[in-house]
Amino acid sequence: MKQEQTKILLSIKPEYAELIFSGKKKFEFRRSIFKSRDVKTVVVYASSPVKKIIGEFQIESILQTDLKNLWRLTKDSAGIEEDFFYEYFNNKEEGFAIKIAKTKKYRRPLCIKADFNLSPPQSSLYL
Numbered sequence: 001m002k003q004e005q006t007k008i009l010l011s012i013k014p015e016y017a018e019l020i021f022s023g024k025k026k027f028e029f030r031r032s033i034f035k036s037r038d039v040k041t042v043v044v045y046a047s048s049p050v051k052k053i054i055g056e057f058q059i060e061s062i063l064q065t066d067l068k069n070l071w072r073l074t075k076d077s078a079g080i081e082e083d084f085f086y087e088y089f090n091n092k093e094e095g096f097a098i099k100i101a102k103t104k105k106y107r108r109p110l111c112i113k114a115d116f117n118l119s120p121p122q123s124s125l126y127l
Helices: 014-022 067-077 082-088 112-116
Strands: 006-012 027-030 039-046 052-066 094-110 124-126
Touching: 006 014, 014 039, 014 052, 014 094, 027 067, 052 067, 052 112, 067 082, 067 094, 094 112
Parallel strands: 006 039
Antiparallel strands: 006 124, 027 094, 039 052, 052 094
């Protein structure tokens, strides 16, 4: 019997979501990470003002290290400026970077309420 992949819904600001689907942003940064290591697919909820599920991506790997090293490893494909990186991780010793493998942008964005009967997550939600 084939094991069902765990999917997770992540709230991502629209400008960063677009950079992911354009291929310019290869890492999604998180201050904390989901507990399940079975997650292979991230479903992208573009937060306000878009408020739609716009696509998904496969997880290649998840980096967890101190901030200086994390920036060094990801800066060329971070999709954000160094100042913003350190501001985002303010008061954290280490951070997480989800390395994005394959992306799939939906032709028609989905409504989180009508299509999934869910409320927008603060950060993430298992599907």
